[in-house]
């Protein structure tokens with residue numbers, strides 16, 4: 641690592657992981673990292689580029705690297721805008737080097753492939769020196785999601801309360817508890833296991849940069865940093881949202897494609913929907929004799945996300961419904 645996390649001031653450099661592909665025998669993979677430190681206080685890690693086709697978070701983190709002076713910070717920021725760097729450069733969800741989804745590799749493996757080595761470095765060397773984690777995702781190329789701040793479930797009630805407070809400080813248009821169906825291999829699940837106060841996001845998506853989501857992201861990240869005391873409290877803007885918490889109610893949240901065809905959604909994001917209601921149709925435009933197949937919602941709630949590409953195959957996630965959170969809010 642070309643930055644010293646213990647040094648006061650602003651440093652911008654790289655984590656260098658030896659990488660020896662066909663065309664570069666003694667090369668390195670360079671993961672950008674900035675440290676802004678001023679005296680005592682909490683350490684917050686900001687992650688962008690976990691997936692390489694999600695852009696609002698990385699832009700926000702690069703803004704902070706350029707804009708913040710150490711004198712504005714109390715404690716330490718570790719700013720990482722492009723953690724899955726090969727995927728970021730390729731503009732893809734997964735790494736073109738080893739084909740892995742970085743967010744399914746935690747806690748990583750220092751003897752594994754390059755993606756597994758990056759997640760192992762973060763788990764082994766950065767989580768232990770941090771107090772809090774902000775993981776900035778968007779919907780990626782395949783999903784368009786209502787800009788939202790995400791609570792990672794944890795079995796530790798004290799951490800759950802601190803996570804909820806930090807996520808609500810983000811003040812996104814929606815606050816949603818997402819377990820990824822109990823997936824333990826995500827960056828946020830690993831951060832919670834390490835005891836870090838953890839905030840996730842889903843900022844738009846569709847493989848583009850959303851003006852609205854970028855504004856939400858810039859404002860929300862500063863709100864959370866002020867909530868943690870790393871930026872001055874007067875950075876927190878008046879709340880815009882009512883603090884309602886939703887969740888994805890297990891597998892019933894998802895409407896999956898059942899056939900190979902073209903998906904027609906019947907509603908826009910934000911629409912209130914109910915279980916059993918027609919959700920969309922799969923068309924077979926190459927065979928007009930075959931009638932479309934109708935898909936139905938499996939839960940009551942709000943349409944939270946929808947697939948971007950029209951072309952679907954069985955198992956593709958077409959729609960996502962969020963419902964009122966049934967867990968503890970205190």
Ligand SMILES: [Zn+2]
Nearest residue numbers: 691694777778
């Ligand atoms: Zn993502």
